[in-house]
Every structure is written in structure tokens, then in C-alpha cells.
Amino acid sequence: xxxxxxxxxxxxxxxxxxxxxxxxxxxxxxxxxxxxxxxxxxxxxxxxxxxxxxxxxxxxxxxxxxxxxxxxxxxxxxxxxxxxxxxxxxxxxxxxxxxxxxxxxxxxxxxxxxx
Amino acid sequence: xxxxxxxxxxxxxxxxxxxxxxxxxxxxxxxxxxxxxxxxxxxxxxxxxxxxxxxxxxxxxxxxxxxxxxxxxxxxxxxxxxxxxxxxxxxxxxxxxxxxxxxxxxxxxxxxxxxxxxxxxxxxxxxxxxxxxxxxxxxxxxxxxxxxxxxxxxxxxxxxxxxxxxxxxxxxxxxxxxxxxxxxxxxxxxxxxxxxxxxxxxxxxxxxxxxxxxxxxxxxxxxxxxxxxxxxxxxxxxxxxxxxxxxxxxxxxxxxxxxxxxxxxxxxxxxxxxxxxxxxxxxxxxxxxxxxxxxxxxxxxxxxxxxxxxxxxxxxxxxxxxxxxxxxxxxxxxxxxxxxxxxxxxxxxxxxxxxxxxxxxxxxxxxxxxxxxxxxxxxxxxxxxxxxxxxxxxxxxxxxxxxxxxxxxxxxxxxxxxxxxxxxxxxxxxxxxxxxxxxxxxxxxxxxxxxxxxxxxxxxxxxxxxxxxxxxxxxxxxxxxxxxxxxxxxxxxxxxxxx
Numbered sequence: 001x002x003x004x005x006x007x008x009x010x011x012x013x014x015x016x017x018x019x020x021x022x023x024x025x026x027x028x029x030x031x032x033x034x035x036x037x038x039x040x041x042x043x044x045x046x047x048x049x050x051x052x053x054x055x056x057x058x059x060x061x062x063x064x065x066x067x068x069x070x071x072x073x074x075x076x077x078x079x080x081x082x083x084x085x086x087x088x089x090x091x092x093x094x095x096x097x098x099x100x101x102x103x104x105x106x107x108x109x110x111x112x113x114x115x
Numbered sequence: 116x117x118x119x120x121x122x123x124x125x126x127x128x129x130x131x132x133x134x135x136x137x138x139x140x141x142x143x144x145x146x147x148x149x150x151x152x153x154x155x156x157x158x159x160x161x162x163x164x165x166x167x168x169x170x171x172x173x174x175x176x177x178x179x180x181x182x183x184x185x186x187x188x189x190x191x192x193x194x195x196x197x198x199x200x201x202x203x204x205x206x207x208x209x210x211x212x213x214x215x216x217x218x219x220x221x222x223x224x225x226x227x228x229x230x231x232x233x234x235x236x237x238x239x240x241x242x243x244x245x246x247x248x249x250x251x252x253x254x255x256x257x258x259x260x261x262x263x264x265x266x267x268x269x270x271x272x273x274x275x276x277x278x279x280x281x282x283x284x285x286x287x288x289x290x291x292x293x294x295x296x297x298x299x300x301x302x303x304x305x306x307x308x309x310x311x312x313x314x315x316x317x318x319x320x321x322x323x324x325x326x327x328x329x330x331x332x333x334x335x336x337x338x339x340x341x342x343x344x345x346x347x348x349x350x351x352x353x354x355x356x357x358x359x360x361x362x363x364x365x366x367x368x369x370x371x372x373x374x375x376x377x378x379x380x381x382x383x384x385x386x387x388x389x390x391x392x393x394x395x396x397x398x399x400x401x402x403x404x405x406x407x408x409x410x411x412x413x414x415x416x417x418x419x420x421x422x423x424x425x426x427x428x429x430x431x432x433x434x435x436x437x438x439x440x441x442x443x444x445x446x447x448x449x450x451x452x453x454x455x456x457x458x459x460x461x462x463x464x465x466x467x468x469x470x471x472x473x474x475x476x477x478x479x480x481x482x483x484x485x486x487x488x489x490x491x492x493x494x495x496x497x498x499x500x501x502x503x504x505x506x507x508x509x510x511x512x513x514x515x516x517x518x519x520x521x522x523x524x525x526x527x528x529x530x531x532x533x534x535x536x537x538x539x540x541x542x543x544x545x546x547x548x549x550x551x552x553x554x555x556x557x558x559x560x561x562x563x564x565x566x567x568x569x570x571x572x573x574x575x576x577x578x579x580x581x582x583x584x585x586x587x588x589x590x591x592x593x594x595x596x597x598x599x600x601x602x603x604x605x606x607x608x609x610x611x612x613x614x
Contacts, residue, residue, distance in 0.1 A: 025275065032282050039286040043293030073296060076245055080289055083252045084282075090256065091278050094263055098271040110276070113269035113350050 005045040012038035024105045025095045029088065036084040040077045047073035119165070120174040120189045122158045123197045123236035127151060127204075131226035131233070141220045145212050148225040152201070152208040155232065159194070159201035166194045167582070171589070173242065181242070182303035188242035192442060192586045196239045196369060199449045203361045204232045210457050210561035211354040214464070219264045219352070227264070231257040231358065238366045244295070244302045247370060248288055251334065255281055258363060261355050262347060273347035280343040284333035291326035298323070308377045308593045317381065324379040324386050331374065335367030336423050338396040344420060345404065349412035349469070353460025356412055360419045361453040365445055368426045375430060376438065377593050390431035395525040397424030402532030406539070411459050411469045414540055415452070418495055418533050422448045428522045429510050436513035439580075439587030444506030446579060447572060451494040451502055454565035458488045461559045462544065465552030471540055475549015483558040485545045487566040492537040494569035497530050502572035509580075 012034050019031030050069040057064050102109050130151025137143040166172060171190035175181055208228060215224050234254030241247050259281075263274040292302065298316045301307055310316065333340040344364070348356055371390075379386065401421030408414040422444070429441030459469070461484055466474050478485040490501065497503035507526065514523040558566075572579070 020279070028275075028279060032279065035283065035286045036289075039289040039293070042290045043296070046293040046297035048297065073293065076292065076296070079245070079249065083249070083256075084285075087252070087256060087259075087278075087282060090259055091275075091282075094259075094271065094274055094278065097263075097266055098275055101266065101268045101271050110272035113273045113346065 001049055002045055009038050009042045029091050029095055033088055040080050043073050043077050117172055117174045119162055120187045124233055126155050126158055127229040127233035131229040134226040144225045148208050151229055152205040156201040156205050159198040163194045163198050182301050182306035185246045186242040187240045191589055193240045195582055197236050199446055200235045203449050203453050206453055206561040206565055207354050207358045210559055214354055222264055227257045227261050235362050235366055242304050245292055262351050269350040273350040277343050277347040284330050287326055288330035291330055295323055311378055320379055320382040324382055327374050331367045331370045336364045336420055337393045338400045345416045348416035349410055353456050357453045357456035360456055361449045364423050372430050376590050387431050387433055391522055394424045394427035394431055395522055398525050398529040402529035405533055405536035409471050411471055414536055415455050419452055421529050421533050425510055425526055432513050432517040434517050435587035435591045436516055438590045439583035440509035440513040442586050443509050443583045447502035447506040450565050450568045451491055454491045454562050457562035471543040474544040475547045476551040478545040480551035480554040483556050487558050487563050491566050496534040500573045502569040505576055
């Protein structure tokens with residue numbers, strides 16, 4: 001299972017990087033979104049995958065039965081998802097405005113700030 | 116008392132909230148912003164005196180003990196840099212009271228500046244690596260918006276490049292965090308240092324440290340991860356550029372310092388060599404790039420790159436002398452770089468543009484500005500008795516002691532290149548015959564004060580060097596200092612997430 005998720009993470013990273021090197025701004029942002037998702041999935045994978053073992057303390061016990069699903073990386077991923085959601089929202093607004101100012105969707109046209 | 120540690124985060128947040136409440140009243144926003152910046156300076160100075168007197172303090176946020184909760188650690192390097200942030204913030208706010216136009220103030224310029232200051236303060240004070248990621252994102256997002264506020268075409272283009280490269284860095288940072296949690300079971304910096312010292316996860320040291328190097332290297336602007344810096348720092352208004360150049364790259368450098376000197380202490384010297392090579396290339400890129408620039412702000416951006424290389428060179432030495440030299444240089448660089456950008460903004464206001472080829476004769480019409488600019492330029496290069504000289508002298512000494520003579524050679528050589536760049540700019544804009552600009556004897560208050568600060572640095576050298584030496588001492592002995600901030604963990608609550 002862990003290997004399967006690792007392969008998925010790799011494919012997502014590859015797809016994201018490929019998209020980021022394409023011609024239009026929208027493809028660039030789609031690639032960024034994919035890379036963000038790949039990073040989140042990687043956190044999920046790297047901290048150990050468990051099936052059907054929630055970290056709940058049974059009655060009369062003090063600790064959840066090991067091994068259990070680790071709640072910390074899930075909290076990390078949630079935070080990361082929220083942050084990347086905000087950033088992608090801003091980036092989309094930025095891309096829209098840039099498209100209007102520059103007049104073209106082509107990434108190579110973004111050159112007036114380089115001398 | 117330990118709750119004071121949270122104040123450098125809470126005070127700018129409160130200021131930003133108060134500015135947002137006064138959304139349609141720019142005059143009130145300016146007052147609130149100025150008061151908030153002053154308050155931050157006072158808090159920072161109070162915190163600094165407390166920590167210098169009683170040693171590092173720690174606040175376990177929410178009462179959750181480390182390493183299960185997030186701890187804010189006020190060690191000497193943290194509070195010194197928070198004080199630096201507060202001073203830079205005050206200078207930028209004072210300058211932007213007059214210079215930021217209403218179209219930017221109407222869309223939240225002042226709250227954004229304070230959110231950025233909050234992010235920087237949080238990044239300097241946090242003791243948890245994931246919390247560091249969160250503060251990185253806070254300051255990153257506010258810098259995205261500040262960069263594009265005003266929506267001129269160069270700004271939007273620069274913002275797209277800046278956003279892209281920094282988001283890649285954030286993703287790499289996230290991956291590194293995930294892998295670190297998977298192999299070592301903790302993200303608290305002190306706990307990490309302790310576990311690595313006990314021998315856990317040694318085999319993963321190099322890949323993890325290299326991932327962190329990439330993530331923080333993009334943020335710091337190390338070659339070859341630096342491309343976003345000269346592409347974006349010259350596009351926003353001068354006070355925003357000053358804020359970025361004075362603070363943002365230093366957060367990346369400090370993150371590198373903490374992670375490499377505290378956590379990855381037992382890796383083979385290969386990581387230090389990689390850092391030293393990247394620092395050397397950064398210094399050279401900065402120097403060579405600065406010499407061919409015609410835009411004044413882009414020239415300053417390349418000199419910022421040069422400074423970053425110098426700071427990371429001090430980190431790569433992995434010695435007490437190297438760390439204290441890095442921090443001393445950082446303090447100089449904050450003052451001098453912010454002054455340089457603020458004065459460049461004044462040049463723009465006098466002449467109407469930033470292109471050096473179209474300027475000339477400013478020395479005749481604006482003598483005060485010329486004197487201040489010349490002083491700041493020499494300070495950035497490292498001419499005695501200005502501030503840059505002491506920073507570079509400390510780095511040279513540490514480099515020779517550490518046996519890295521070639522780094523010292525690159526440092527001095529690139530200083531010559533930056534000197535050539537600044538002299539060319541002086542000649543083109545100030546010294547040669549030309550129509551000058553709007554005449555006037557005045558100099559902007561913030562820029563002039565910081566320029567005077569580069570001169571006063573020499574008189575304050577003794578206490579500054581003592582504080583930096585103390586920082587070097589603390590960083591070289593994490594067992595006694597940083598790990599002590601963990602507190603005593605409850606043995607019955609051992610996490611079993613180590614694989």
C-alpha cells in the first residue's frame with residue numbers, strides 16, 4: 001500500500017512539474033496545485049499507513065492499542081491543505097489580473113521586468 | 116512572564132486587525148500602524164533585556180508540553196532578530212507614511228505590513244519545524260500581496276515568478292517535514308536535536324538535510340535557487356522592497372542556521388562543503404550581477420544576494436566564530452540594506468525613474484540625499500569605519516580560523532565587485548553632469564536615521580559583538596541551551612511513532 005501511494009506521489013510530482021513548464025499561466029498554476037497535493041500525500045505516506053485502527057483509547061485503558069493511525073500527520077496535512085488553498089486562490093486572482101495587463105496567456109510574455 | 120514571548124506575534128496581529136477595522140480611513144490606519152510599530156520595538160527591547168539577563172525562555176503554547184505541543188523559544192538569537200525585525204518594521208512604516216500612495220493604502224497596505232512582521236517574528240521565535248512552515252507561509256502570502264499591490268505590469272509579472280518559485284520551495288519543505296516526522300517521530304527542534312544526538316535516524320541525515328537546504332535555500336536566495344530575487348525585488352515600491360530585502364531572505368538564512376547547526380550536527384562534512392560552495396557562488400553572482408545593472412533597485416537586489424552569500428558562508432564554517440559573524444553581518448545588513456532601498460525610493464521621487472542611465476547631477480541638487488546614499492553604499496561594501504566592515508571582518512576572521520581561505524577570498528573579491536557597481540551607480544546618478552532632479556536639502560527621515568545607524572554601528576560594536584558571541588556560544592552547545600528548553604517530558608506519554 002505504501003509503495004502504491006509512493007508511486008502516486010511520484011506521478012503527481014512528475015505531472016505537476018511537466019505542467020509547470022508548459023506555455024500558459026493556467027497550466028502553471030494547475031501544476032503548482034498538483035505539486036502541493038503530492039507533498040500532502042507524501043506526508044501522509046511517510047508517517048505510516050494503517051488500516052482501520054483509529055487512535056481511540058478503549059474503555060478502561062490509557063493509551064490507544066498500538067499500532068494505531070497517527071493523528072499528527074493528518075493535522076499537518078490539514079494545515080497544509082488550508083494554506084495551499086489560500087495561496088492558490090490568490091494565485092488565480094493574480095493570474096487573471098496579469099493576463100489582463102499583459103494581454104496574453106503565454107508565460108514567455110512576462111518579460112517587461114527583466115531588462 | 117513567559118507569556119511575553121508571544122507578544123511579538125500578538126502585537127502586530129492586533130495592529131493589523133485594528134488597521135483592517137479602519138478600512139476606509141487611511142489617516143487612522145497610518146496612526147495605528149505607527150503606534151503598532153513603536154509598540155513592537157518596545158516589546159522587542161523588553162524581551163531582549165529579559166533574555167540577556169536570565170537566559171533563554173520558553174513558552175509552551177496552550178500548556179501542551181514539548182514535544183507534543185508547540186513551543187515558542189526565546190533564545191538569544193531569536194530575540195536579537197526580533198529586535199532587528201521591529202527596528203526594520205518601524206523604519207519602513209515611518210517611511211511609508213509619506214510615500215505609499217492612496218491606491219495601495221486603500222487595499223490594505225498597512226495591515227499587510229504588520230502581518231508580514233508577525234510572520235517574521237513568529238519564524239524567529241518558534242521552536243517547532245511545522246510551526247516554522249506556518250510562519251513561512253504567513254510571511255510569504257503577505258509578501259505575495261504586498262508585491263502585487265498596485266497592479267502595475269512589472270509587479271504582476273514579478274509576482275507570478277515569485278509565487279511559483281516560493282510555492283515549489285514550500286512543497287519541498289512540506290515533503291522534508293513529512294519525511295522527518297516519518298523517520299524521527301518529532302518536529303520539535305530541540306527534541307530533534309536530542310534524538311539525532313542519541314543516534315536515531317542517522318542514515319537519513321544527508322537526504323533530509325539536502326531537502327531542507329533546497330527549501331530554505333530558495334527562501335534565502337542561494338545560488339542556484341536565487342532566480343526569483345533579481346526578478347522580483349525591483350518591482351514594488353521602495354518601502355516594500357526595503358521590507359523584503361531587510362527581512363525575508365534573513366528568515367531563510369536563520370532557518371538554515373538553526374536546522375544545520377542544531378539538528379544536522381552529525382552529518383559528514385559534505386553538507387558544509389555544499390553550503391560553502393553555494394555561498395561562494397552566491398557572493399560571486401551578486402557581485403558580477405550588480406556591476407551590469409542599470410536599474411538602481413535591481414543593483415541593490417544583486418548586492419542583497421552578495422550579502423546572503425556572506426551570511427551563509429559564516430554558517431558553513433560550523434564554528435562559534437562563524438555563527439557570531441553571521442549574526443553580526445545580519446544586523447549590519449538589515450540596517451544598511453533597508454536604508455539603501457529607502458534612499459533609492461527618494462531618488463525615484465526626485466528624478467521620476469530608477470534608470471541610472473537617465474540620471475545625473477543629483478549631487479548638485481540634492482546634497483543631503485547624496486551624502487546619505489554614499490554612506491550607505493560604502494557601508495554595504497564594507498568600508499571602515501561603517502557597519503559592513505565589522506561584519507565582513509568577523510566573517511574573514513572566522514573563515515581563516517575555520518580553514519576556508521578560498522571562501523574568504525571570494526568574500527573579499529565580491530566586495531570589490533560590489534564596490535565597482537556602487538561607484539558606477541554613484542557616477543551615473545550623482546557625480547556626473549546632468550539636470551539632477553527636484554532640488555531640495557531634505558532626506559527622508561527613516562533612510563537618514565538608518566544611514567546614521569551604519570555610522571553609529573562602530574560605537575555600538577562592543578555590546579553588539581558581545582551579544583553575537585553569546586549567540587555563537589549558545590548555538591555551539593545545544594545540549595546545554597536549546598535542548599534545555601524542552602522541559603522534562605512525562606515518561607508515561609512516550610510517543611511510539613518512531614519507525
